[in-house]
Amino acid sequence: MASNPQNIRRLNKATRLRRVGRLAKGKFVSSKKVPEVLKQIIEPGDILCLEGDNQKQADFLASQLATLEKKDLHDIHLVMSCITLPAHIELFKKGAVKQVDFCYAGPQGKEVAQLLADGKFPVGAIHTYNELYARYYVDLTPRVALIAAVQADRAGNLFLGANTEDTPAIVEPTAFSDGIVFAQVNEIVDTIPRIDVPADQVDLIVEAPYPMHLTALFTRDPAAITDVQILMAMMAIRGIYQEYGVQTLNHGVGFNTAAIELLLPTYGQELGLKGKICQYWMVNPLPTMIPAIESGWVKGIFAVGGEVGMENYTAARSDIFYTGRDGTFHSNRAMGQLAGHYGIDMFIGATLQIDIHGNSSTVSKKRITGFGGAPNMGCQPLGRRHPSKAWLKVGAESRPGPGAIPGRKLVVQMAETFQSGRVPTFVEELEAQDSSIKKALQGVAPVMIYGDDVTHLVTEEGIANLAACRSIEERQAAIRGVAGYTPVGLKRSKKQTQDLRSRGIIRLPEDLGVAPSDVSRSLLAAQDIKGLVRWSGGLYNPPSQFIDW
Amino acid sequence: MEKFAKSFPSKPLSWPRSKKWALAGVVGSGNLEVLFEPNTKSPDKMECHVESSIPGYKDSWLAALEDFASNYSVGGVKVGIHDQGADPIVVTLRLRQAYDHLIQKTP
Numbered sequence: 001m002a003s004n005p006q007n008i009r010r011l012n013k014a015t016r017l018r019r020v021g022r023l024a025k026g027k028f029v030s031s032k033k034v035p036e037v038l039k040q041i042i043e044p045g046d047i048l049c050l051e052g053d054n055q056k057q058a059d060f061l062a063s064q065l066a067t068l069e070k071k072d073l074h075d076i077h078l079v080m081s082c083i084t085l086p087a088h089i090e091l092f093k094k095g096a097v098k099q100v101d102f103c104y105a106g107p108q109g110k111e112v113a114q115l116l117a118d119g120k121f122p123v124g125a126i127h128t129y130n131e132l133y134a135r136y137y138v139d140l141t142p143r144v145a146l147i148a149a150v151q152a153d154r155a156g157n158l159f160l161g162a163n164t165e166d167t168p169a170i171v172e173p174t175a176f177s178d179g180i181v182f183a184q185v186n187e188i189v190d191t192i193p194r195i196d197v198p199a200d201q202v203d204l205i206v207e208a209p210y211p212m213h214l215t216a217l218f219t220r221d222p223a224a225i226t227d228v229q230i231l232m233a234m235m236a237i238r239g240i241y242q243e244y245g246v247q248t249l250n251h252g253v254g255f256n257t258a259a260i261e262l263l264l265p266t267y268g269q270e271l272g273l274k275g276k277i278c279q280y281w282m283v284n285p286l287p288t289m290i291p292a293i294e295s296g297w298v299k300g301i302f303a304v305g306g307e308v309g310m311e312n313y314t315a316a317r318s319d320i321f322y323t324g325r326d327g328t329f330h331s332n333r334a335m336g337q338l339a340g341h342y343g344i345d346m347f348i349g350a351t352l353q354i355d356i357h358g359n360s361s362t363v364s365k366k367r368i369t370g371f372g373g374a375p376n377m378g379c380q381p382l383g384r385r386h387p388s389k390a391w392l393k394v395g396a397e398s399r400p401g402p403g404a405i406p407g408r409k410l411v412v413q414m415a416e417t418f419q420s421g422r423v424p425t426f427v428e429e430l431e432a433q434d435s436s437i438k439k440a441l442q443g444v445a446p447v448m449i450y451g452d453d454v455t456h457l458v459t460e461e462g463i464a465n466l467a468a469c470r471s472i473e474e475r476q477a478a479i480r481g482v483a484g485y486t487p488v489g490l491k492r493s494k495k496q497t498q499d500l501r502s503r504g505i506i507r508l509p510e511d512l513g514v515a516p517s518d519v520s521r522s523l524l525a526a527q528d529i530k531g532l533v534r535w536s537g538g539l540y541n542p543p544s545q546f547i548d549w
Numbered sequence: 550m551e552k553f554a555k556s557f558p559s560k561p562l563s564w565p566r567s568k569k570w571a572l573a574g575v576v577g578s579g580n581l582e583v584l585f586e587p588n589t590k591s592p593d594k595m596e597c598h599v600e601s602s603i604p605g606y607k608d609s610w611l612a613a614l615e616d617f618a619s620n621y622s623v624g625g626v627k628v629g630i631h632d633q634g635a636d637p638i639v640v641t642l643r644l645r646q647a648y649d650h651l652i653q654k655t656p
Contacts, residue, residue: 228638418636422606460638485609485637494619509645516642517649 009143009178016041016180017203027156027199028188029206034064037204041180042144044075045098049142049170052088053081053129053333054106054372055217055305056163058148060184060208065146066090077101079140081129081166081333082372083108092120101140102370103127109367116368116440126446128375130337133169145174145181148212151192152185156199159192162306162314162329163214167197169334175201186211193326216308216543218284220258223528228416228460231509231519233259236348237268238512239463240412240456241277244390248280250340250377252349256414256458258288260348262524265295282340282377285310285321285329287542290535291525293320303329304336304373309546313539333373340377345390346410347377348458351448352419353430356476356488358451358466360413361432368437371448378411378449394455398467408467413449414458417484424486425459426479451475457482461489462508469505481506551604555611556594557618561625564651571651574635574643581632583643585651588627595623601632609637617644 005011019040023033038061042048050065051058065073066087073096083089083105091097092115101124105112115121127135136142147170150161160167174181182204183197237260240246251257264278278292279299285307292298301320306329314321314329322330340347351360362369384391387407395407415425431437433445455467457479464482469475481497483489500506509516526532529546564587571585581601588596595618599610617623628644635643 228636228642231642416636416638418638420636422603422636460642484641485612490608490612515649516645517653519642519646 013178013180016043020204024204027203027205029204031060031206031209034061034206035067037182038065038068039072041182041204042073042076045077046143047077047079047140049136049145049174050078050080050088051145051147051166051170052084053165053305054084054104056148056165056212056214057082057084058146058184059085059087059212060206060210061146061148061182062087066094068096070094070096079132079136079142081132082106083112089115095120098122099124101125101127101132101135103129103132104370104372106369106372109369112368113366117436121440123440126370126441128371129166129373130334130341130376133166133334136169136173141177141179142170142174143179145170145179147171147181147183149183149185149197152183152188152202152205153192154188154190156202156205157192157195158183158185158197158202159194160196162311162331164196164331165305165333168332171197171201180204182206184208184212193328194324214306214308216546218253218307219287219309219542219546220253220255221529221546222258222262222288222524222526222531225255225259225262225521225524227519227521229256229259230263230521230523231514231516232256232414232416232458232460233263234267234514234519235463235509235512236260236412236414236458237263237271237273238514239507240346240348240410240458242271242273244345244393244410246277246346246390246410247388248344249278249346249348250282250344251286252374253284253286254350254414256350257348258286259524261286261288261292262526264292264297265525266523268297269295280344282336282344284331285314287529287532287540288526290532290540293317294535295525302336302339303331304333305331308543309541312541313536316539337373337376340373341379341381342384344377344409345388346412347374348410348412348414349374349378350415351413352425353427353432354413354415354425354457354479355427355430355451356479357472358413358454358457358475358479359430359447360449360454361430361445361447363432363437363446365431365434365437368446370446374448379453380405380409380411384409394467397465398455408455410455411449411453412456412458413454417459417461417486417489424488426483426486426488428488459484462506463512465505465507474500474505478505551601551607552599553607554596554598555614556591556596557615558593559595559618559624560622561592562622564625568651571647573646573650574639576631576633579634579636581630581635581639581643583647584629585647586627586629588625592625595626595628597628597630599630599632601630603632603634606637610640613637613640613644617641621648623648
C-alpha cells in the first residue's frame with residue numbers, strides 16, 4: 001500500500017461530482033440550478049478557468065458565478081484569456097479572487113485599472129494567449145473550466161461553430177488532469193453538425209437561457225478609411241510587401257491594414273504583385289479580405305476565431321478557409337497563434353504608444369488592457385529553422401553574428417504619428433513603464449511588442465528599417481526620423497535623418513515611388529460595407545450595426 | 550482660433566504657366582485646405598498663412614512647414630492653409646498633394 005497516494009485529484013473529482021448528484025440529470029443541468037452546481041464543484045483554492053476571449057465568452061456561466069456569495073466562492077485562482085464582462089469584474093469586487101492570470105482586458109481596461117488602484121486586482125502576470133495556454137499544461141492547470149459551445153447532443157458531444165477560439169486549449173488540460181469541464185451551450189439537439197469536443201471530455205452541460213453573445217470585432221468599414229491610411233498602405237505595399245516578397249503573413253485588425261487589404265486588387269494589381277505577395281494568411285475571416293479573395297490573390301487563410309456575418313461566405317469558399325466535414329468554418333486560437341508564431345514571414349499591426357526604443361504598448365495608467373495574441377506573432381520565433389526569401393533578406397539586413405539565427409521575421413508596426421484627439425503615438429517613455437503598474441507586475445512593464453523584435457516602422461512620414469540600424473542610438477534616430485511632428489519627432493537631427501535616408505534606413509514616400517497625389521479613396525476596392533457585400537455576391541451578411549442602407 | 554503667418558527659405562519654383570493655383574483638401578471637420586498661389590515678390594521664400602480652428606499647435610505647424618520648404622522647391626509660393634482640426638499628420642500629406650497637383654503636367 002502506498003502511503004503517499006498519487007491519485008487524490010481523481011478521487012476529489014469524483015467527490016465533487018457526487019455532491020452535484022441529483023442537481024444534474026446525467027451531464028445535464030437545468031439553467032436554474034447552475035449556481036448550486038457551481039457551489040458543489042468549485043472549492044476554495046481552485047484554479048478556475050472561465051472561458052472568455054475578446055470575441056467569445058461563457059457569458060451565462062460567468063453571470064451565474066458572479067451571483068455566488070463570498071462564503072461559497074473565495075480564494076479562487078482565476079485563469080482566463082480575457083476579462084471582458086461586467087460579471088468578471090464582479091468577482092474581483094466581491095473579493096472572491098486570490099490571484100488572476102490573464103492576457104487581455106480590452107473592454108474592461110478602465111475597471112481593471114481602478115481595481116488595481118484599489119488593491120483589488122491580485123494579478124499574477126499578464127500573458128500572451130499561447131503563453132497562458134502553455135501554462136494550463138504546466139503550473140496553471142484548471143481544476144474547473146467553465147466553457148461555451150454552440151450545441152451539445154444528448155451524449156454530451158459539443159459543436160463549437162465558427163468560433164472555436166480557446167475551447168480546445170482549455171478543455172484538454174482540464175479533462176486530462178481530472179478537472180471538471182462544465183459547458184454552456186446555446187441549445188441541446190439530437191444531432192450536431194460535427195463533433196468538436198468529444199463527450200468524454202465534458203462533465204456537465206447547461207442549455208443557457210440566451211445564446212452566447214458574439215461581437216463583430218474584426219469588421220472594419222471601408223468608409224472610415226482615411227487618406228493618410230491609404231498613403232501608409234501604399235508605402236507598406238511598396239516598401240515592405242513588394243520589397244521582401246512577403247507570401248505568408250498576419251494582419252492586425254486596424255484600419256491601416258484594412259486599407260492594405262482593399263488596395264491589393266487595385267494598387268497591388270497595377271504593380272503586378274498578384275501571386276508574388278500575400279498568398280497565405282493567418283488571420284480571422286476579415287470582411288475587408290473579400291475583394292482580394294474574389295480577385296484570386298489568396299490561397300489560404302487559417303483563423304483563430306470567426307467573424308459574425310462571414311458564415312455563408314467562408315462556407316462557400318472552402319478552398320481558402322478551413323471548414324469541417326459539415327461544410328462550415330473552423331478556427332482554433334491556440335493553433336492559429338502557433339501558425340502566426342512559426343509559420344509566417346510577417347506580422348503587421350498597429351499600437352497606441354511607441355517609445356524611442358521601438359517598444360510598444362496599449363497599457364496606460366487609466367486603462368490596463370494587456371496583449372492578447374499580438375506578441376506571439378509580433379516577435380522573433382527563436383525556434384524557427386525553415387528559411388524563406390523574406391526571412392533571409394531581413395536576416396541579412398540585420399547582420400546576424402556567428403551565434404545567431406540567419407533569418408528574421410518581419411515585425412512591422414504601422415501607426416499614424418498622432419492618435420485621434422492629437423495624442424502623440426510616439427513618446428519618450430511608455431505609460432506602461434509607470435512605477436505603479438510595474439509594481440503590480442513584479443517589476444516587469446507590460447510591453448506588447450519589444451523594440452528589439454520590431455524590424456520596420458511605418459508612419460505617414462515614411463518607413464524606418466529598424467533591423468538595419470547598427471546601434472541603439474541609430475535606432476532612436478530612425479524612430480525620431482519617422483515620428484513626424486510629435487515631441488519625439490521634433491527632437492530629430494536633420495543631418496542624422498538625412499544620413500539615414502541616404503542609407504535607405506529611412507524611406508520617404510517619394511523614395512518608394514509613392515506619389516501623394518495618387519492617394520485617393522477611389523483606390524479602395526470597396527468603398528463601404530455594401531461594397532463588400534457586393535464583392536461577396538451576397539454571401540457576406542454584415543451585422544445590423546454596419547448596415548446603413 | 551489661431552492665426553499666424555511666416556516665411557521660410559526655399560529654392561525657387563518655376564511656376565507652371567498653365568496654372569493659376571493648386572488646391573488640396575477641403576475645409577471640413579478633421580480636415581484642412583491647402584491653397585498654393587504664385588508670389589512673384591519673394592521667389593526664394595515660401596510664404597505661409599495659417600488659420601486653424603484649434604489653437605496650441607503652432608510649434609508643430611511651423612516645424613512641418615519648415616521641413617516642407619526645405620524638402621521641396623516652393624520658393625515664390627504663397628501657401629494659404631485653412632484648418633478645421635485636422636490631425637497634424639494630414640498637414641504634410643495635403644502640402645505634398647498640392648505640390649504634386651501644381652507640378653503635374655496637364656495633358
